[in-house]
Amino acid sequence: MYNETVMDHFTNPRNVGEIPDADGVGSVGNPACGDIMEFHIKVKDNILEDVKFKTFGCGAAIAVSSMVSELAKGKTLAEAMLITNESVIEALEGLPKKKHHCSNLGADALHRAIEDYQEKQKGETFEKPVDSPEVCSCPVCDVNDPEEAPYCASACARSSK
Amino acid sequence: MYNETVMDHFTNPRNVGEIPDADGVGSVGNPACGDIMEFHIKVKDNILEDVKFKTFGCGAAIAVSSMVSELAKGKTLAEAMLITNESVIEALEGLPKKKHHCSNLGADALHRAIEDYQEKQKGETFEKPVDSPEVCSCPVCDVNDPEEAPYCASACARSSK
Amino acid sequence: MKIINMDHVAASPILPEVADAMIPFLKEKYGNPSSMHSMGEEVTEAIDEAREKVAELINAKPQEIYFTSGGTESNNWALKGGLFANRAKGAHLITSSIEHFSIMHAIKALEKIGVEVTRLPVDKYGFIDPDDVRKAITPATALISVMSANNEIGTIEPIGEIGKIAKEFNIPFHTDAVATVGAIPVDVQNLNVDMMSLASNPFYGPHGVGALYVRKGARISPLLDGGIQEGGYRAGTENVIGIIGMGKAAEIAIREIQNRSNHVRPLRDRLMKEIPLTIEEVGLVGHPTERLPGNASLTVRYVEGESMLLFLDMEGVKIASGSACISRSLKVSHVMLAMGIDAGTAQGSLLFTLGIDNTNEDVDDVIRILPPIVQRLRDMSPLYKKTGRLKAVS
Amino acid sequence: MKIINMDHVAASPILPEVADAMIPFLKEKYGNPSSMHSMGEEVTEAIDEAREKVAELINAKPQEIYFTSGGTESNNWALKGGLFANRAKGAHLITSSIEHFSIMHAIKALEKIGVEVTRLPVDKYGFIDPDDVRKAITPATALISVMSANNEIGTIEPIGEIGKIAKEFNIPFHTDAVATVGAIPVDVQNLNVDMMSLASNPFYGPHGVGALYVRKGARISPLLDGGIQEGGYRAGTENVIGIIGMGKAAEIAIREIQNRSNHVRPLRDRLMKEIPLTIEEVGLVGHPTERLPGNASLTVRYVEGESMLLFLDMEGVKIASGSACISRSLKVSHVMLAMGIDAGTAQGSLLFTLGIDNTNEDVDDVIRILPPIVQRLRDMSPLYKKTGRLKAVS
Numbered sequence A, B: 001m002y003n004e005t006v007m008d009h010f011t012n013p014r015n016v017g018e019i020p021d022a023d024g025v026g027s028v029g030n031p032a033c034g035d036i037m038e039f040h041i042k043v044k045d046n047i048l049e050d051v052k053f054k055t056f057g058c059g060a061a062i063a064v065s066s067m068v069s070e071l072a073k074g075k076t077l078a079e080a081m082l083i084t085n086e087s088v089i090e091a092l093e094g095l096p097k098k099k100h101h102c103s104n105l106g107a108d109a110l111h112r113a114i115e116d117y118q119e120k121q122k123g124e125t126f127e128k129p130v131d132s133p134e135v136c137s138c139p140v141c142d143v144n145d146p147e148e149a150p151y152c153a154s155a156c157a158r159s160s161k
Numbered sequence C, D: 001m002k003i004i005n006m007d008h009v010a011a012s013p014i015l016p017e018v019a020d021a022m023i024p025f026l027k028e029k030y031g032n033p034s035s036m037h038s039m040g041e042e043v044t045e046a047i048d049e050a051r052e053k054v055a056e057l058i059n060a061k062p063q064e065i066y067f068t069s070g071g072t073e074s075n076n077w078a079l080k081g082g083l084f085a086n087r088a089k090g091a092h093l094i095t096s097s098i099e100h101f102s103i104m105h106a107i108k109a110l111e112k113i114g115v116e117v118t119r120l121p122v123d124k125y126g127f128i129d130p131d132d133v134r135k136a137i138t139p140a141t142a143l144i145s146v147m148s149a150n151n152e153i154g155t156i157e158p159i160g161e162i163g164k165i166a167k168e169f170n171i172p173f174h175t176d177a178v179a180t181v182g183a184i185p186v187d188v189q190n191l192n193v194d195m196m197s198l199a200s201n202p203f204y205g206p207h208g209v210g211a212l213y214v215r216k217g218a219r220i221s222p223l224l225d226g227g228i229q230e231g232g233y234r235a236g237t238e239n240v241i242g243i244i245g246m247g248k249a250a251e252i253a254i255r256e257i258q259n260r261s262n263h264v265r266p267l268r269d270r271l272m273k274e275i276p277l278t279i280e281e282v283g284l285v286g287h288p289t290e291r292l293p294g295n296a297s298l299t300v301r302y303v304e305g306e307s308m309l310l311f312l313d314m315e316g317v318k319i320a321s322g323s324a325c326i327s328r329s330l331k332v333s334h335v336m337l338a339m340g341i342d343a344g345t346a347q348g349s350l351l352f353t354l355g356i357d358n359t360n361e362d363v364d365d366v367i368r369i370l371p372p373i374v375q376r377l378r379d380m381s382p383l384y385k386k387t388g389r390l391k392a393v394s
């Protein structure tokens, strides 16, 4: 199901863990969807000096987290904010369609950690967004008649955004 | 599909032909159903001295005709009128269910020849009944919900009489 | 006894290469494509490969191919699922009067729930007139379904022209190509069809497996709801063995289709030419040239099809007939009736469907074996009043 | 690498005797049962024999068995065909909240066309209360459908009691016994069911072939209209190879069923007892004893099923999970949710389904392989905040 790069990141994930004195923390997902990703970052001179993650989720979720952490490390905050769904999938040399939502989550979690850092810099308390089960994507999104797969309709609506 | 007795009567039918100076002639069926049977009889002292048939139809129709002619030959008219559907099937040691209508036809054709003879004895002209395609039987008559096999409904109605 | 199978429309032998491709899936490769682990994956890959081959055979994309349990399921699904998904358009269906039972009876079921149906007539060759399709279209027309070629009479319908009309009016168009795919090249792009039913056995794959082509964007509801096999559109654990066989058969058909039709066409032509020379009052059914290359359909007057088939069977010759006794519903072929052939004549139907395993010698044998059988039965027939006599072979 | 298949619910190996019985039908015996001639007859006879064996397996009469393309088709047909044929009774359906997708989604399709549905709850073991069935009955109830045993959690439902209630109210009763037939003895007479779905693979036949039992007299409309195969109730050229395989598999299951459950039960009991001893915070899912003999269903907290399955797969262990990532619809198992298991916990689902090819050694291996995998994933999990530590095997 997964290609070699994905399996490599899944079996040997980079940057697993937490940063006790993190400058920013971000997390997305919820257990109902099957994926929770939590990113810790350490920022110095506007650069992501360290990135660590913890992930509860499928193989893709773990590989995506690992890849996002690698992509982000050493980048400026602005650069890191440009890490997208597509760039993660590309770096992983492809993901099964039904796992694309995982790549969304990875970038989102990182971005939230950065936002958390930025809010803190401004002295604001950051209200963490709560995820609903609708972040779960749907493998039948690309079928002919979504009306006919009502059990996935909400997920499809979300993932086709 | 057919047992040995049926195949024997089909491949070597007894009493095929016409009787030029027949005392009675009867026929049933029509080409739409796939079967036409024509019986010629010669009667002497109330006994079927000779019986001949011609049949257009399936293997069962030919075997049934042959068997009816054998059963009838040498019988009194009254006895011959008692040849039934069931007795023909029994004599043939069974017929596939969907061929049971053929056995009806065989006995019917013989009976019409006898009736023809009797009418002629009385000096009446015999109005030959005309058969409609509904004499065709239906293999799905014994399914659970005849409504669901509407294409055979009329045939079923007839054959379940 | 030598067996001559000229009933390929009912049963074509499974090619040895096809059987060989299937056997590993009877033995070690028993995984379920839906499994997450690697046992499922090897099967998924094999099914995907089969899907690609079947797609290629009709010039479709792999993701437009949905595997089914055969032509009947494909037809039922296309009609029932197609009408349901397009119900916003209306509930009027256009079809022909010579469709296979799996179309005819599915439509009867739909009529029961209020679908309006127009059944187009055919001419004496069995052709549907595309102009009739155009005329039958109403604002409520939600689906057109016309078969590609008729299995009983061989006539190849003008599907491309009907497809153009359907496209012009933006009406989904389905064609039952079960008897066609494998016999002649079929290209869903040229034909402008939105859905196409096919089955594996006509191109020497196993029985009981088929596919529905659904053009990307065409609307259809599932007939079998459940898991998300086949993209959620056709649920149920796959008939893995059958699908592998269909895929292999498609792969071979792609390269062999021209050879196959070149092989059977002259044999068919001999049957259609020589049988009427040896037997009086034989009719040709369908169009003389615009027909499936392996299909020879005839009527023999004054005798009934089943009795001829039984005698032929005893001599090793396996064929079919559209007679009432054969049909199992005990109705004479609606196809021949629709062409204007009278019921009595249609009873004498003989249907030869040739395949790659047939030879010129087989044809010789049939032409030798058939006439005495016909004569014997005519001598028994109350409809055959003249002195039947075999014509000398000229 | 040694392969340990504990995913029999998805894929049981085809028995060698079954494969051997099928192979002649891939080769010389390619006839179509609908053919008039002798090539069709030998196949018809073989199918009839298969029908007898399948009937015997569930104590039905052969003419009450209709072959289908699998459990999904049987379920869709029973529901859609059963409700349509019984529409005079009304359009209310009673079912459970833990049915297989092929029931659940077929029912969703029926709801769209106006069928009223009552979904009965289950208790923490997954049991349906027959009293709830009784209470749910209305004058419009046209069908009851409750599965015999759940494939994900193993719980065996009180079908006999529900059958009695259905009979008392004269309401047709269908049960999805796909996961049950072959695992434990099933008797349609004792259970008082009118329709029962089964599939061949759970008793070591091929995938993609199944049957629907329809009690004589029970009303059902065809789902696949067409020719008169299967008595006109399930049209379409038969999947001959599959049916032959199913028949042979049934024949063997009849004599082996007791041995099979005696073989897997102690292995299952070991998994259910020993895994919680080696891994903290493991939950048992379903009833401890009233469950399918080969089914062990567990939840491992703080980790997600797919990631465990991937690591197990690398070590040759093939199992399933009810986690959202696995489900392909990306929803966590509705069955576990219905039992009151929270979504997060259900993500850690592990489903072991054992078969005749499993051994005590396999269980040893699993109990050795699983704990380090769980630990590794827990160490990565943001939900696992404590210091995870393996318990020593006691």
Ligand SMILES: Cc1ncc(COP(=O)(O)O)c(C=O)c1O
Pocket (backbone or CB within 6 Å): C235, C236, C237, C238, D009, D010, D069, D070, D071, D072, D073, D075, D100, D102, D147, D149, D150, D151, D176, D177, D178, D179, D199, D208, D209, D210
């Ligand atoms: C309980 C139950 N019902 C129905 C099905 C569907 O059967 P099939 O996959 O043969 O269509 C399954 C399949 O695993 C099942 O476990």
Ligand SMILES: Cc1ncc(COP(=O)(O)O)c(C=O)c1O
Pocket (backbone or CB within 6 Å): C009, C010, C069, C070, C071, C072, C073, C075, C100, C102, C147, C149, C150, C151, C176, C177, C178, C179, C199, C208, C209, C210, D235, D236, D237, D238
């Ligand atoms: C034109 C046509 N359509 C449909 C079918 C039905 O296909 P199946 O028997 O595979 O269900 C056939 C079968 O011969 C056919 O010839």
